[in-house]
Amino acid sequence: MPLFDLHVHTSYCGHAAGSAEETVQQAIQKKFRVLGFSEHFPYPEKYVEPIPGCVVPGNRWTEYMNEIRRLQSSYAGQLDIRIGVEIDYLPAHEKEITEAVKSYEFDYIYGSVHLINDIGIDYQEGYLKERIHQLGGPDGLWETYWVMMEKMIRLNMCDIIAHLDLPKKLKCAQPSKDQTDAIRSILELIKQNDLVLEINTGGIDRGCLREPYPSRLILQHAAELGIEMTLGSDAHAPGQIGRHFDVAVGLLKIYGWHKVVIFKNRKKEYISLNEVLMPSM
Template identity: 35%
Template sequence: MKFDLHTHHDRCGHARGCIRDYIEAAIEKGLNIIGISDHTPYFSSKEDHPYPHIAMATSQFPEYIEEVLKLKQEYSGKLDVLLGIEADFFPEHVENYRAYFDRYPFDYIIGSVHQVDGVSIFNKNRWEGLSSKEKIRTKETYYSLIEQSARSGMFQILGHIDAMKGFYPEFSTIETATVEQTLKVIAACDIAIEINTSGKTKYVGGWYPADDILERALHHGVKVTFGSDAHDPHRVGDEFETVQARLKEIGFREWVYFKAKKRYAVSV
């Protein structure tokens, strides 16, 4: 069973290709399942499209759903097309977002923290001039948000849980017990985390999360899934077999995917 649950397309303003391009790439690469999971609109903004190069407009959301559902039917028998979405997690806006999600038949929702203290986790300058104490606080705030996202009950998958290292590899060496605590919360909430191979497109290389976090995730019983986080069709399923082999080495026996928000486990 070969799957990829994390893909984007041109509606978000920073990915290339339409949804069909990603589906065709999945067929070409021998996938059984492709999840379409573009960035949610900023539902709590008064503007329809406040950030055109980050996410789709709120008015585009229903057409996104409609297109994926049509393609799901069209490709039935060739490939399982799943309706997903990647949602920014803003604790103050959870109920607003939940109201939008409850209207549609999602197979799964990925919850991702992209901002800490109002600044993008991928902002290359955010670490400049910070003391060691401030860096620890920033990392702990990041993981506190991930814990809150797990507890919200809104997500089946948590996205790239150490992606803050993307343009700051030293993030992984900031000493704090918060990562262990967060994994315990994720396990208690029975939510999956993704192995996301888009780290190779950032300074850090590799994937999210790092092997040491995956080892601790296994210890705590956290379920895992796979997502390329492709923003270009050529990256669909990127490094699936490599991740699969590494998970076996770490000790995982299975990973999961979702349909109609029901979790299915398959052997790694």
């Protein structure tokens, strides 16, 4: 079992199972040292959610934050609980997003692109299949995705890039064009902005692929550029924390990384890859 997991959701977001406290208890039982909640931040008030139940509703955010803070103090000494967040990049709402984020003291911020022109690109196969023509088919989807990713990085709102190649999740979105050039320029931008890239092991259990985000091709280029990495399970149920971290650690070692990054008060802390996984009894 791993020492930490930074990418964890709860039932507050509307599409995950289990309470925050159940997840904390699971982490203690499994002897985690650090558990970071990274719940989906509410959409801006004026934004009409295209799919219900994707993020924590605005009117429950304070209750959610209070609950995590309560857990932080009740379990102090047993588990180092950190408060992160996952933020959806919405190009028409850049100002509201950056302002809203500033009003909380997060330990770290994940930046994500889940929606292109209000279409959920990782939602459901049938749903995306019906709408993908509106995005110019799979190639158009990927093209716009990289443009949005670039804008999000330039906005300087996040510390970690979540699931960098998310659109690969659904079968109908597999591109016919080679993505290497787009990937390379996004990775260069990630490096220039000193952002951390996540190996998101949720990819292994979801959608049509059986590999983490990002792909080996991306990992290879990221390693060449010396990009720093972190690990996240994207747990949507307490039992999923730390899932497949052995796979992720193995991949990082193959491409030459020796350490990963976690955050506290938006400052980096380094953990040697050899210490990420505890030997099983």
